[in-house]
Amino acid sequence: MITEKAPGKLYIAGEYAVVENGYPAILVALDQFVTCSISESAKEMGQIISRQYNNDQLSWRRMGDEMVVDKRDNPFSYILSAIRVTEEYARSYSRALRIFDLHIDSQLDSQSGRKYGLGSSAAVTVATVKALCRFYNLPVNKDQIFKLAAIAHFEVQGNGSLGDVAASVYGGWISYHSFDRQWLAQQRQYLDIHSLIDLPWPDLKIESLKAPKNLELLIGWTGKPASTSQLVDKISLFKARQQAEYRKFLDESKACIQRMVEGFHMQDLEKIKQEIRYNRELLKQLGTNSGVDIETPVLNDLCQIAEEFGGAAKTSGAGGGDCGIVAIDSSADFKSVLKSWAKNHIEQLPLNVHFIKDAKYKVEEYLPIN
Numbered sequence: 393m394i395t396e397k398a399p400g401k402l403y404i405a406g407e408y409a410v411v412e413n414g415y416p417a418i419l420v421a422l423d424q425f426v427t428c429s430i431s432e433s434a435k436e437m438g439q440i441i442s443r444q445y446n447n448d449q450l451s452w453r454r455m456g457d458e459m460v461v462d463k464r465d466n467p468f469s470y471i472l473s474a475i476r477v478t479e480e481y482a483r484s485y486s487r488a489l490r491i492f493d494l495h496i497d498s499q500l501d502s503q504s505g506r507k508y509g510l511g512s513s514a515a516v517t518v519a520t521v522k523a524l525c526r527f528y529n530l531p532v533n534k535d536q537i538f539k540l541a542a543i544a545h546f547e548v549q550g551n552g553s554l555g556d557v558a559a560s561v562y563g564g565w566i567s568y569h570s571f572d573r574q575w576l577a578q579q580r581q582y583l584d585i586h587s588l589i590d591l592p593w594p595d596l597k598i599e600s601l602k603a604p605k606n607l608e609l610l611i612g613w614t615g616k617p618a619s620t621s622q623l624v625d626k627i628s629l630f631k632a633r634q635q636a637e638y639r640k641f642l643d644e645s646k647a648c649i650q651r652m653v654e655g656f657h658m659q660d661l662e663k664i665k666q667e668i669r670y671n672r673e674l675l676k677q678l679g680t681n682s683g684v685d686i687e688t689p690v691l692n693d694l695c696q697i698a699e700e701f702g703g704a705a706k707t708s709g710a711g712g713g714d715c716g717i718v719a720i721d722s723s724a725d726f727k728s729v730l731k732s733w734a735k736n737h738i739e740q741l742p743l744n745v746h747f748i749k750d751a752k753y754k755v756e757e758y759l760p761i762n
Contacts, residue, residue: 394526397425398518399746400500400510401559402611402708402717405652405671408627408678409645410553413572414595416649419559420566420609423746424499426512428519430527433491440468442496457489469548470513471496474520477544477585482528484586492527494520509618509714514556517545534748537561538598539589543580546573551624558598563748565603567653571596601656603745607664608726610703610718611741612733614690618713623684630682641678648674665704665719672706679711686711690738694718697732701725715741 399421403410406417433439437453457479471494479489496519500512521541525532532540538561542554553570572594579588603609631638648671655663672687672695679686687695691707694716698705703720720726730740 393429393431394523395427395429396519396522396526397427398515398522398560399563399748400424400426400512400515400743401556402510402715403555404565404708404717404719405668405706406645406649407675407707407709407711408624409642409649410555410568410570411551411624412570412642414569415642415646416567416569416597416653417553417555418565418567418601418649418652419555421559421563421746421748422510422611422743424510424743425746426500426515426519427497428516428523429495429497430492430523433493436491438491438493440471440494440496442468442471442498454489454491457483470517470545471520473544473548474517474541475524477540477547478521478524478528478530480585481540481589482524482530484584485528485530487528487530490527494523496520509620509709511556511560513549514541514545514554515560517541518557518560520544534561536589539593542571543576543585543588546576547580552620561748562598562600563746565601565656565745567597567599567601567649567656569595569597599653601653602659603656604659604661604664606722607661608720608722608724609745610698610720610726610729611708611743612694612716612718613739613741614688614694614713614715615737615739616688616690616713618710620710623686623710623712626684627678627682630678630684634681637681641674641681644674645671661719661721668704668706668717668719675707675711684712688713690736691716693736694733694738697736697738698729700732701729703729 401419401421404418404420409415410417498512500510518541521537538558541557545557555568558568559566575594648667652664652667675686687707695705698718702724703718705716705718708715708717
């Protein structure tokens with residue numbers, strides 16, 4: 393059996409602006425994972441079993457090289473897209489497609505099914521791609537895994553920056569500039585997947601960052617899940633109606649992230665904290681101008697409590713609920729932040745940054761597969 397995993401993520405800064413081509417954000421990968429295990433099936437029918445979806449099960453079979461799913465309505469869209477794209481890539485290496493069983497397990501949501509906004513759809517896509525690349529003995533590196541997973545995720549979601557996919561592939565702290573998704577959609581119609589993966593993608597830039605040693609990252613959950621797609625749709629309406637204001641937001645966000653990246657390069661925690669605060673104000677103003685409740689009252693409480701103890705805090709992701717993040721000096725009394733959060737019914741998520749080693753899958757490393 394082959395097993396691969398992919399971490400969840402949180403946005404640190406640059407939300408909303410990052411959906412525009414070439415605009416940056418900073419993300420971090422976390423030590424909670426989606427795990428994908430794959431084994432060859434001894435039967436003519438393969439199965440996909442996922443604890444991520446309430447132990448639901450999906451049966452499928454082969455019709456030539458096509459994967460035929462027995463159910464019309466299923467919650468496995470990202471998994472199926474990852475299989476479809478990776479097997480398309482496998483065929484470009486003349487791999488014979490096989491029948492297999494796939495098991496998915498997730499730590500990114502609570503056992504009661506509460507969603508924390510840690511990017512489970514991206515993580516399950518990445519984990520599935522990684523497992524299948526090993527299963528079919530494909531010689532891939534992180535860049536190729538990212539592109540395969542980005543294609544698979546984009547073909548389901550149809551929007552978004554794909555920054556969460558990048559965080560799940562590269563791990564640690566990253567600076568991410570979104571690529572031109574319209575270009576990808578157009579090229580997908582004309583290019584074979586091998587050529588598409590080998591091409592440089594317009595505006596795409598991913599840089600690993602080294603955090604200052606004294607940076608402590610705190611994560612608080614508001615208890616209220618948020619719908620990213622609905623919030624992004626409302627911002628899109630604001631973008632169409634108030635283009636000048638939206639362009640100003642984009643430019644200020646870009647400059648903010650560039651300064652924050654400099655803070656990482658300089659190992660300057662105070663500079664990073666300053667830009668986190670500035671990015672918070674940009675997002676609050678965006679929410680006011682667009683009528684979108686980005687920073688809810690509970691998220692405001694989360695941030696204000698952190699500020700009282702010297703932390704720099706803001707919403708993470710689209711806002712409207714889910715999580716807030718805090719950058720604070722490890723020598724500060726950050727435990728008092730957590731106590732005050734608890735009194736205000738804000739739950740700390742005890743997560744750490746997860747780093748991924750630079751690995752390249754080599755065909756000979758995985759032969760034979762039993």
